[in-house]
Amino acid sequence: MSETQIKLEDLSVDFDGRFRLDDITWAITPGQQWLIAGANGSGKSALAAVLAGEGDHISGTLVGLPGNVALVSYERQAELIAAELRKDDADILDVISEGTPVSEIIAEVCLDDALAQELVATLGLKPLTDRAFRKLSTGETRKVMLIRALTSRPELLVLDEPFDGLDHDSLEWLQGHLAALAETVPMVLVLNRFDECPDFITHIAYVDGGQLLHQVDRSDEQSLAELHQLIHLKTSELDVPAADPAMALPSLNPDEPLVQLSKATVRYTDNTVFENLDWTIDANEHWQVSGPNGSGKTCLLSLITGDHPQCYVNDIRVFGFQRGTGESIWQIKQYIGYVSTALQWEYRVGTSLRNVIISGFYDSIGLYTKSTDTQKAIADDWLHVLGMAGRSDEPFTGLSFGEQRLALIARAMVKHPPLLILDEPCLGLDDMNRQLVLALIERICRSGNTTVLYVNHRLEDAIPGIENHLALG
Amino acid sequence: MQYGGAMTSCCRMWDTVLQISQFTKRVDVGSVAAMANYFNSLSLREQLAELGKCRFMHLDEFTEGVDALMGKKIVVIGCGAQGLNQGLNLRDSGLDVSYALREAAIAEQRQSWKNATENGFTVGTYEELLPTADVVLNLTPDKQHTNVVNTIMPMMKQGATLSYSHGFNIVEEAMAVRDDITVIMVAPKCPGSEVRAEYVRGFGVPTLIAVHEDNDPNGEGLALAKAYAVGTGGHKAGVLMSSFVAEVKSDLMGEQTILCGMLQTGSLLCFDKMIDEGIDPGYASKLIQYGWETVTEALKYGGVTNMMDRLSNPAKIRAFDLAEEMKDIMRPLYQKHQDDIMTGAFSSGMMDDWANDDAKLLGWRADTAETAFEKTEAGDMEISEQEYFDNGILMVAMVKAGVELAFETMTAAGIVADSAYYESLHETPLIANTIARKKLYEMNATISDTAEYGCYLYNHACVPLLADFMTGITSDVIGKGLDLSDAGVDNARLIEVNAAIRSHPVEEIGAVLRGHMADMKRIV
Ligand SMILES: NC(=O)c1ccc[n+]([C@@H]2O[C@H](COP(=O)([O-])OP(=O)(O)OC[C@H]3O[C@@H](n4cnc5c(N)ncnc54)[C@H](OP(=O)(O)O)[C@@H]3O)[C@@H](O)[C@H]2O)c1
Numbered sequence: 001m002s003e004t005q006i007k008l009e010d011l012s013v014d015f016d017g018r019f020r021l022d023d024i025t026w027a028i029t030p031g032q033q034w035l036i037a038g039a040n041g042s043g044k045s046a047l048a049a050v051l052a053g054e055g056d057h058i059s060g061t062l063v064g065l066p067g068n069v070a071l072v073s074y075e076r077q078a079e080l081i082a083a084e085l086r087k088d089d090a091d092i093l094d095v096i097s098e099g100t101p102v103s104e105i106i107a108e109v110c111l112d113d114a115l116a117q118e119l120v121a122t123l124g125l126k127p128l129t130d131r132a133f134r135k136l137s138t139g140e141t142r143k144v145m146l147i148r149a150l151t152s153r154p155e156l157l158v159l160d161e162p163f164d165g166l167d168h169d170s171l172e173w174l175q176g177h178l179a180a181l182a183e184t185v186p187m188v189l190v191l192n193r194f195d196e197c198p199d200f201i202t203h204i205a206y207v208d209g210g211q212l213l214h215q216v217d218r219s220d221e222q223s224l225a226e227l228h229q230l231i232h233l234k235t236s237e238l239d240v241p242a243a244d245p246a247m248a249l250p251s252l253n254p255d256e257p258l259v260q261l262s263k264a265t266v267r268y269t270d271n272t273v274f275e276n277l278d279w280t281i282d283a284n285e286h287w288q289v290s291g292p293n294g295s296g297k298t299c300l301l302s303l304i305t306g307d308h309p310q311c312y313v314n315d316i317r318v319f320g321f322q323r324g325t326g327e328s329i330w331q332i333k334q335y336i337g338y339v340s341t342a343l344q345w346e347y348r349v350g351t352s353l354r355n356v357i358i359s360g361f362y363d364s365i366g367l368y369t370k371s372t373d374t375q376k377a378i379a380d381d382w383l384h385v386l387g388m389a390g391r392s393d394e395p396f397t398g399l400s401f402g403e404q405r406l407a408l409i410a411r412a413m414v415k416h417p418p419l420l421i422l423d424e425p426c427l428g429l430d431d432m433n434r435q436l437v438l439a440l441i442e443r444i445c446r447s448g449n450t451t452v453l454y455v456n457h458r459l460e461d462a463i464p465g466i467e468n469h470l471a472l473g
Numbered sequence: 474m475q476y477g478g479a480m481t482s483c484c485r486m487w488d489t490v491l492q493i494s495q496f497t498k499r500v501d502v503g504s505v506a507a508m509a510n511y512f513n514s515l516s517l518r519e520q521l522a523e524l525g526k527c528r529f530m531h532l533d534e535f536t537e538g539v540d541a542l543m544g545k546k547i548v549v550i551g552c553g554a555q556g557l558n559q560g561l562n563l564r565d566s567g568l569d570v571s572y573a574l575r576e577a578a579i580a581e582q583r584q585s586w587k588n589a590t591e592n593g594f595t596v597g598t599y600e601e602l603l604p605t606a607d608v609v610l611n612l613t614p615d616k617q618h619t620n621v622v623n624t625i626m627p628m629m630k631q632g633a634t635l636s637y638s639h640g641f642n643i644v645e646e647a648m649a650v651r652d653d654i655t656v657i658m659v660a661p662k663c664p665g666s667e668v669r670a671e672y673v674r675g676f677g678v679p680t681l682i683a684v685h686e687d688n689d690p691n692g693e694g695l696a697l698a699k700a701y702a703v704g705t706g707g708h709k710a711g712v713l714m715s716s717f718v719a720e721v722k723s724d725l726m727g728e729q730t731i732l733c734g735m736l737q738t739g740s741l742l743c744f745d746k747m748i749d750e751g752i753d754p755g756y757a758s759k760l761i762q763y764g765w766e767t768v769t770e771a772l773k774y775g776g777v778t779n780m781m782d783r784l785s786n787p788a789k790i791r792a793f794d795l796a797e798e799m800k801d802i803m804r805p806l807y808q809k810h811q812d813d814i815m816t817g818a819f820s821s822g823m824m825d826d827w828a829n830d831d832a833k834l835l836g837w838r839a840d841t842a843e844t845a846f847e848k849t850e851a852g853d854m855e856i857s858e859q860e861y862f863d864n865g866i867l868m869v870a871m872v873k874a875g876v877e878l879a880f881e882t883m884t885a886a887g888i889v890a891d892s893a894y895y896e897s898l899h900e901t902p903l904i905a906n907t908i909a910r911k912k913l914y915e916m917n918a919t920i921s922d923t924a925e926y927g928c929y930l931y932n933h934a935c936v937p938l939l940a941d942f943m944t945g946i947t948s949d950v951i952g953k954g955l956d957l958s959d960a961g962v963d964n965a966r967l968i969e970v971n972a973a974i975r976s977h978p979v980e981e982i983g984a985v986l987r988g989h990m991a992d993m994k995r996i997v
Contacts, residue, residue, distance in 0.1 A: 329566070368709060
C-alpha cells in the first residue's frame with residue numbers, strides 16, 4: 001500500500017462553470033478507507049472525480065495523488081459510451097461499424113488477465129465479450145467499467161455508486177472482493193445509501209453545497225449516529241406527519257393576522273428592554289428576528305407566547321384574542337409550537353422520547369394525560385422523519401443534546417401549529433447538529449401551513465424560505 | 474408492626490379535648506386581643522367530624538373550570554411567595570387579578586410592590602381596591618392575619634368572599650368573619666415557587682380546599698374554592714376536599730415533625746457523628762445536603778418501600794432496625810407535638826413568642842446558622858446516586874421513622890389517612906429539595922414562620938432525645954456504608970422486614986393516591 005498521504009488544502013475546483021467545489025481541506029492517510037456521503041447535488045461525485053484528476057483547480061493545492069487512479073462513475077461511463085458513439089460517426093462513410101467489442105474495451109487498461117477472466121465469468125459477461133460495448137445495457141456497461149478499474153492495478157480506487165444497478169449475486173461478489181482488496185488498495189467510495197457502507201470503510205466525508213463539511217472517524221459512534229441522521233434528513237423524501245384529527249384546533253379567522261403588537265413596551269424598574277414596537281405577523285409570512293444579546297429577542301417572543309407577565313399591560317392581539325380579556329394562556333399556547341434552549345433545560349422530566357413528542361399536543365412539559373393510539377403513531381412517524389425510528393421508548397434525558405433538540409422541534413410541530421417559534425434553535429449545538437436542525441426547519445418551512453418565526457443573532461444561519469426580517473437593538 | 478404508642482396518644486388527646494370542650498363558640502367581631510381557639514370551641518362530635526373531613530376529588534368534578542370566578546374582581550393581599558405565584562396562575566387562567574398592599578409597601582416600593590408591578594399587575598391601597606373586590610385572597614404571613622383581616626373586613630363589600638391558603642387564623646385564633654362574607658380556603662401543598670413552576674409545565678400541585686361552614690351564607694363557597702383550585706392548576710394534580718380544622722391540625726403536625734423538624738435534627742446529628750468518626754467534612758456536608766433529596770426522591774415514586782428497596786439487603790435490615798429503635802424513642806415527642814397542636818398549646822406558645830418580638834424564633838434561627846453543618850461547605854467530590862443510599866443508611870432510617878410516626882400519630886388523632894399522607898410522605902421530597910439548594914437556611918427561609926417555629930421546637934427536643942441512641946452509631950451506617958464482605962442475610966428475617974415495610978398503612982394509602990396521580994397525570 002502506498003505510504004504517501006493525499007492532501008487537499010483549501011482546494012477550489014471548477015467543473016466547466018457548472019459546479020464548484022470550494023475550500024476543500026482533506027487528507028487521506030495510508031490505511032484509511034473513505035466513504036463520501038451527501039445529498040444529490042451536494043458535490044460528492046465531484047469530490048471523488050477530483051481524485052481522478054478531473055476539474056480545473058482554481059486555488060489551493062492537491063498533492064500526493066498516485067499515478068494510477070481508477071475511477072468508476074456515471075460520468076466516466078457516459079464519456080466512454082459517448083466516445084464509442086463518436087467512433088461510429090467517424091466510420092460512417094465506410095462499413096457499418098459493430099463498435100469496439102467488450103473484450104477490447106477491457107484489454108485497453110487491463111494489467112491482470114487472469115483476474116479479468118475471473119471477473120467476466122463471475123459477473124456473467126462471458127456471453128457478451130464479443131458484443132459491441134455501446135450495445136450493452138447500462139448495468140452491463142457498469143460491470144465493464146468495474147472490471148476495467150479492478151484489473152488496472154490501481155494505486156487508488158475511486159468508486160462512485162459502484163453497487164447501483166447490480167443484481168444480487170454480482171453485488172455480493174463485488175462486496176466480498178472489495179473487502180479483500182481493501183487490505184492492499186486505498187479506496188474512496190461514494191454511496192447514496194448510507195446503509196450500504198461496507199465494513200472496511202474507516203472514515204466518512206460529508207459534502208454539502210460543494211463543501212466538505214464533516215469528516216467522521218467511524219469509530220466515533222456518537223458523531224457517526226449524528227451524521228447518519230443528518231444524511232437521513234437531507235436525503236429521504238418524507239413528509240411531515242399528519243396532525244391528530246381528534247385534537248383539531250379551533251379555527252382562526254383567515255383575514256386576521258396571527259400576531260399584532262401595537263407600541264409594545266417592556267420595562268423594568270431600572271431599565272427599558274424595548275418600547276413602542278409595532279409588529280404584525282400574517283399567516284404564511286416567515287420571519288427571522290435578529291439582534292445582539294440583550295436586545296430583547298426572547299422577551300419579545302414571550303409577549304407573544306404569553307410567558308412574559310407584561311403581556312397583560314401591552315396592546316397585544318394574538319390568534320383573535322385581545323390579551324387580558326378573560327382568555328387563558330392555554331387558549332393562546334394551543335396555536336404555538338415553541339422551541340428554545342431554555343425549554344430544553346427545563347425539560348428534565350423522566351419520560352420517554354415518545355411521550356416528549358406527544359406532550360406537544362398538550363403544551364406541557366411532561367405528559368399528564370393518557371395518550372391515544374393515534375398520538376403514539378404520530379409520535380413514531382415523527383421519530384421516523386428524524387431518523388430516530390425504533391427509539392420511542394428510550395428515556396429523553398438519555399439522548400444527546402442535539403437529539404433532544406430535534407425531538408423538541410418535533411414536539412413543537414406535532415399539532416401543526418399555525419405559528420412555530422424557534423428561539424435560537426441552534427444555540428449550543430455543534431456544527432453537525434446545527435445542520436441537522438436547519439435541515440429540519442427548512443423542511444417545515446416548505447411543508448405548508450405553519451408560519452415560522454426564527455430567532456437567531458447570526459444572520460448567516462439564514463434558512464431558505466424565510467424572507468422577512470426584524471432587527472432589534 | 475405495633476401501634477401501641479399511637480393508641481396511647483389518641484386516648485390522651487381525648488382526655489384533653491373533653492376537659493376543654495366547654496368554650497363558647499363565637500367571638501365578637503373586632504375582638505383582637507382575646508385569642509380564642511375555634512377548634513376548642515367545638516363539641517367533641519363536631520371536632521371529630523371536622524378532623525375526619527377529607528375526600529379526594531375526581532377530575533370530572535372540575536368540568537366547570539374557572540367559571541365561578543370569571544369576570545369577578547379578585548384582589549390579593551400580600552405579594553410574597555404564595556401571593557405572587559398564585560396570582561400569576563389565576564391571571565393566566567383568564568381571571569381578573571390585582572394586588573392590595575399596605576401603604577408602607579407601596580410608598581417604600583418594597584419587594585412585594587416590585588413583584589406585583591414588574592409582573593404587570595394593578596397595585597393599589599386597601600381603600601382603592603377592596604370596596605369593589607368580589608374575592609379577597611389573604612396571602613399575608615399567618616402571624617399578620619388577625620391584624621390584616623380586622624383591617625380589611627370593614628372595607629369589603631356585602632357578600633364578598635375571603636380566602637385563605639392556611640386555616641390558622643380561623644382555627645387557632647377563632648377569627649370571626651362578618652356573616653355576609655363567604656370564607657374559603659385553597660391551600661397548595663407546596664412552596665409558592667412550585668405552585669408557579671408546575672402550572673407553567675401544564676400541571677399543578679396537590680391542593681386542599683375547604684369552606685368555613687360558619688361563613689357560607691349563599692352556599693357558593695365550594696363552587697368558588699373549586700374554581701380557584703382550577704385557576705391555580707391544582708385540579709390537575711389532585712384536590713382534597715377537607716375542612717379548615719383538618720388542614721390546620723395536620724399541616725402543623727407534618728411541618729413540625731417529619732417535614733422540617735426531622736430533616737433539621739437528622740442533618741445536625743448525622744453531620745456531627747461523621748465528623749466524630751473522622752470523615753472528611755466536605756464529604757459529610759455534601760452527603761447530607763444532597764442526600765435528603767436523593768433518598769426522598771425514591772419516596773416520591775414508590776413510597777417507603779421503594780426507598781428501602783434502594784438499599785442492599787443487609788443495609789435494609791439495618792435501616793429497618795434503626796428506624797424501629799428511633800420510633801420507640803421519638804414516639805412520645807410526636808405525640809406531644811400532636812397533643813399540643815390539638816389543644817392549642819402550640820399556637821398559644823407561638824403567639825406568646827409573637828408578642829415577645831419573636832425572641833425564640835430569632836434566637837433559634839441564629840443558632841441554626843452557627844451549627845457545624847450549616848457552616849461547612851459541601852465538597853466537590855462526586856457522589857453517585859446509589860452512594861447516597863449506601864452511605865446514608867441512617868438518613869434513610871430517619872426518613873422512614875419520621876414519615877411513619879407522623880402518619881401514625883396523625884391518623885390516631887382522627888386525621889384521615891389521605892390528609893396524613895399528603896402532610897407527611899408526600900411533602901418530604903419537596904422540603905428535601907430546599908435543603909439541597911442551600912441547606913437548612915434555605916429550608917427555613919422557604920417555609921412559613923409557623924413551620925419554622927415548629928421545626929426549631931421539634932429540633933430542640935429531638936436532638937437531646939436521640940443523644941443516647943447516637944452514641945451507638947458508627948460510620949458504617951452514616952458516611953462509609955456497610956462492609957458487605959461478610960454480611961449474610963437471613964431469609965426469614967428479610968421476609969419479615971419486607972412484609973413489615975410494605976404493610977404499613979402509609980404504604981397502603983400511598984399506593985392508592987400515587988395511583989390516582991399516575992392515572993390522571995404525570996406519566997413517568
Ligand atoms: N410558603 C408556603 O410554602 C405556603 C404554602 C401553603 C400556604 N401558605 C400560606 O400562604 C400564606 C402566605 O404565605 P407566604 O409564604 O406567601 O408569605 P410571604 O412570602 O412571607 O409573603 C407575605 C406577603 O404579605 C405582605 N405582608 C406582610 N405583613 C403584612 C401586613 N401586616 N399587612 C399586609 N401585608 C403584609 C408582605 O409584603 P410587605 O411586607 O412588603 O407588605 C408579603 O408580600 C400564609 O397563610 C401561609 O401559611 C404558604
